[in-house]
Amino acid sequence: MKLLAFLFIIFFTNSSFSQGRKNIFGDWAIQSIRPTPPQELAKKLTASYSTELEKTRAIFKWITENISYRSKVSPARRDAKMKQFRPDEIEDSGPLKPLSERVAENVLRDRVAVCDGYARLFKTLCDFSGIQSEIITGYARTGFSKVGDRFKSNHTWNAVRIDSSWYLLDATWASGYFTYSSDEFVQHYNDYYFLTPPVNFIKDHFPEDIRWTLLTDPPTFKEFERAPFKTHAFVKSKILSYKPLKGLIEVTAGDSLLIEIETTNTDKYLVASPSVSFDSSGLLFDTTTTVIPASSNKIVGNKISCIYPVPPGKLGWLHIILNDEVVLLYKLKNKKDQID
Secondary structure: OOOOOOOOOOOOOOHHHHOOHHHHOOHHHHOOOOOOOHHHHHHHHHOOOOOHHHHHHHHHHHHHHHOEEOOOOHHHHHHHHHOOOOHHHHOOOOOOOOHHHHHHHHHHHHOEEOHHHHHHHHHHHHHHOOOOEEEEEEEEOOOOOOOOOOOOOOEEEEEEEEOOEEEEEOHHHHHEEEOOOOOOEEEOOOHHHOOEOHHHHOOOEEEOOHHHHOOOOOOOHHHHHOOOEEOHHHHHOOEEEEEOOOOEEEEOOOOEEEEEEEEOOOOOOEEEEOOEEEEOOEEEEOOOOOOEOHHHOEEEOOEEEEEEEOOOOOOOEEEEEEOOEEEEEEEEEEOOOOOO
16 A cells, blocks of 8 residues: 555545635644544544534544654654653553554554554544544555456545535545655645545545445446546646546557646646656656657647557556656556456
8 A cells, every 4th residue: 555645536625615625724723732542632623613524624634734654664753753742641551442442542652554543543533523434444546556457455544424414535645645766655735535525536445335435326346447547646737637538548559549638737748658767856758668748749728638659569557747747647458468
């Protein structure tokens, strides 16, 4: 799950909550609250709010700002944070508590977690705040080599009930992302994963229990796994639509593949390359492979497109770069190959 937050997909937030969201939530007011036992922390986080929406937001925002994803480089960060409070402040020698509460206490003690810890901490704080929530287990699109394979559950997120309606959110992916070239976790809040519309959430979260798609007509798993990979830059680039729609494309050498992206960004240029690497100066392209430069771009309104000529030989990943950032990845296969 190294690339858990690197592959972002959601590009619109539920309109009922998105308008003026930064104005109605006092996110700044909860940042200085120290980690304490879950019940006490929940009380502190929600004390200034009266609605379920505000309380949910306070809990979610505090978690994403104060908990880091556990990785190979997390210990130093964790040790620094642990100096800010005493670990025994959140320990209890009483009767055995529910699993989620015990996990929540460990997360608050260490200030790091994987997705299960994020989800259980969120649920525990909601429970103590009188807000109904659920822990959802399923499959999340997090890797570069999975297209066309069969999958198993690899991620955990939450559903929350606000004013009699259910909503989806993912505190793990909202808290930050991993860099391309290292195991370093970058703490960077992403609001797209707070109360994400189900029609968008399903694009990278597929629950084991299909009911938790919150869709009246959810896609099949086969439809879900065939979509292209979207990176964190996909969201930042304000992409409204793209072509092709399928992530696994069957082609023949010499084919002309139309790549099209619709975005509201004023400045835009598009590059398609089968090979990309990264260094401190940015993107590096392998000049021995077919790279479609920005000069081939065609811009009509908000849409920018280019034609990628499929080269002979072995095919693999095709990187779609918008304004110097990889936003989409497609997997190309020769037509003679069997597609699973």
